[in-house]
Amino acid sequence: MSTVAKELPTTGSPTLQVRRPGRGTKGTALLVGPPIAFLALILALWYLVSALLGRLSFLLPAPHRIFTEGFFDARVAGDIGNAIVQTLLVSLAGLAVAIVIGVVWAVAMSQARAIERTLYPYAVILQCIPILALVPLIGFWFGQEFFARMIVSVLIALFPMVSNTLFGLQGVERSQRELFKLQGASRWTVLTKLQLPAALPAMFAGMRISAGLAVVGAIVGDFFFRRGTPGIGSLISNYTARLQGPQLFAAILAAALLGVAIFALFGWLTKAAVGKWYEPATN
Amino acid sequence: MTLSTPTRSPAAPPTGTALLDFRDVAMQFPNGTIALSGVDLTVERGEFVTVVGPSGCGKSTLLRIASGLEKASAGTASVATSRIGYVFQDATLLPWRDVESNVELLAELNGRSKKDRAAKAADAIELVGLTGFEKHLPKQLSGGMRMRTSLARSLTLDPELFLFDEPFGALDEITRERLNDELIRLFAEQQFGGLFITHSVSEAVYLSTKVVVMSGRPGRIVDVFEVPFDMPRDPDVRYTGEFAELVGKVSHALREGHS
Numbered sequence: 001m002s003t004v005a006k007e008l009p010t011t012g013s014p015t016l017q018v019r020r021p022g023r024g025t026k027g028t029a030l031l032v033g034p035p036i037a038f039l040a041l042i043l044a045l046w047y048l049v050s051a052l053l054g055r056l057s058f059l060l061p062a063p064h065r066i067f068t069e070g071f072f073d074a075r076v077a078g079d080i081g082n083a084i085v086q087t088l089l090v091s092l093a094g095l096a097v098a099i100v101i102g103v104v105w106a107v108a109m110s111q112a113r114a115i116e117r118t119l120y121p122y123a124v125i126l127q128c129i130p131i132l133a134l135v136p137l138i139g140f141w142f143g144q145e146f147f148a149r150m151i152v153s154v155l156i157a158l159f160p161m162v163s164n165t166l167f168g169l170q171g172v173e174r175s176q177r178e179l180f181k182l183q184g185a186s187r188w189t190v191l192t193k194l195q196l197p198a199a200l201p202a203m204f205a206g207m208r209i210s211a212g213l214a215v216v217g218a219i220v221g222d223f224f225f226r227r228g229t230p231g232i233g234s235l236i237s238n239y240t241a242r243l244q245g246p247q248l249f250a251a252i253l254a255a256a257l258l259g260v261a262i263f264a265l266f267g268w269l270t271k272a273a274v275g276k277w278y279e280p281a282t283n
Numbered sequence: 284m285t286l287s288t289p290t291r292s293p294a295a296p297p298t299g300t301a302l303l304d305f306r307d308v309a310m311q312f313p314n315g316t317i318a319l320s321g322v323d324l325t326v327e328r329g330e331f332v333t334v335v336g337p338s339g340c341g342k343s344t345l346l347r348i349a350s351g352l353e354k355a356s357a358g359t360a361s362v363a364t365s366r367i368g369y370v371f372q373d374a375t376l377l378p379w380r381d382v383e384s385n386v387e388l389l390a391e392l393n394g395r396s397k398k399d400r401a402a403k404a405a406d407a408i409e410l411v412g413l414t415g416f417e418k419h420l421p422k423q424l425s426g427g428m429r430m431r432t433s434l435a436r437s438l439t440l441d442p443e444l445f446l447f448d449e450p451f452g453a454l455d456e457i458t459r460e461r462l463n464d465e466l467i468r469l470f471a472e473q474q475f476g477g478l479f480i481t482h483s484v485s486e487a488v489y490l491s492t493k494v495v496v497m498s499g500r501p502g503r504i505v506d507v508f509e510v511p512f513d514m515p516r517d518p519d520v521r522y523t524g525e526f527a528e529l530v531g532k533v534s535h536a537l538r539e540g541h542s
Contacts, residue, residue: 182350182351276420277422
């Protein structure tokens with residue numbers, strides 16, 4: 001600590017250096033300390049309940065068993081690994097399709113009030129109907145395998161892409177539009193040089209939500225269809241049917257980590273794409 | 284040039300070198316609001332006309348008609364040039380473009396070659412004193428620097444008629460005075476015709492060769508003052524008795540027009 005204090009004056013603004021949170025051992029401790037303490041509490045309760053359950057402990061296996069009987073078991077780990085890859089593929093395909101359809105849909109609506117009035121109600125309806133109710137029908141029509149799972153994923157992930165992109169495209173300031181209008185810019189020029197770049201932050205915010213939903217869709221579809229190369233959904237379904245508690249928890253944990261990873265990936269992508277110039281209004 | 288030229292009403296007879304010639308111009312919006320009524324206004328080359336008036340008196344509408352963004356609902360509004368610079372209330376920079384590429388935007392929209400617009404932008408950036416900031420993004424700039432970038436962007440059009448819609452209203456006093464002086468220097472160098480909208484009477488008198496006072500809604504012109512001081516203006520003119528007297532007269536006319 002003393003060496004750090006000695007070096008500070010050379011950096012110019014020691015007050016700024018010291019105040020910045022999340023830097024140095026003390027800052028890090030403050031940042032990760034509370035959530036870790038909370039995790040410890042949860043684990044303690046978990047062990048307690050698991051012990052109290054006795055012979056019914058498959059309902060809530062002790063946390064270490066998720067690893068000893070789950071992740072550290074070569075066969076289970078292999079199954080979960082393959083399933084995660086399969087689910088990831090379905091999610092990414094679903095997300096890609098949702099992004100393309102969502103952006104095209106929003107661009108079409110941004111071009112004319114009449115188109116917006118015609119198409120927006122369907123975006124809302126899509127958001128309102130419980131997709132789960134459609135899942136059997138989708139399997140019925142699209143063959144219960146990769147393609148059908150992807151469709152479920154698209155349907156769940158689509159709305160945030162449509163609404164966020166539209167919000168971004170319409171959020172362009174009037175004076176900026178007029179700046180283009182004064183030069184006689186075409187619709188296409190306004191769209192590509194003004195509206196789409198201006199909408200990027202909103203589109204990325206939509207993508208982040210849609211990415212998480214695409215994973216949910218991929219798992220739900222697979223959980224229901226249980227056909228084709230097993231994803232995490234059919235794995236969860238199988239483990240549940242066989243009352244394999246630790247394996248089930250391992251699969252759930254893996255699915256959760258997949259969701260977190262995709263969310264983090266899109267957070268990073270957003271920063272890389274628009275972080276340099278984007279200034280949130282609250283700043 | 285693909286400039287949207289507000290070439291309206293061939294009926295309006297061209298008077299001398301008037302860049303902008305408004306005869307009996309009126310503006311009524313579809314909702315019934317009358318924004319302007321019976322406005323006669325000319326801006327000649329080498330003239331800097333400032334319009335002062337209370338909020339909502341249709342000052343901005345005047346500019347919107349001049350630029351072709353809006354069509355007058357009565358009267359003739361003729362503009363004798365297609366090289367029109369328009370400076371908005373806010374800097375209207377595209378936040379994802381750096382200074383250089385923001386300044387290049389208008390030439391880019393007009394389909395100029397890359398080399399051509401880079402040269403134009405470099406000149407304009409130098410004129411407004413932003414050399415060295417070419418690669419800065421708008422979020423890294425102060426309000427005054429953003430406005431300079433916006434000015435430079437308009438300068439790339441080599442405007443013959445320059446329209447300003449309260450461009451310095453949001454800036455602090457010191458920045459505002461500095462930009463007023465720079466605008467006067469630009470005006471003296473380039474001899475465009477200027478039409479400037481402002482709330483501030485002293486800014487109006489300091490900047491212009493002619494001050495036009497408008498009444499409250501519906502906006503009509505109640506008085507016109509010629510400003511006798513030399514161009515380019517000596518900043519110290521602001522502290523002379525004559526200046527104060529003229530500011531007083533304009534303010535008076537403004538108050539009478541408002542009541």
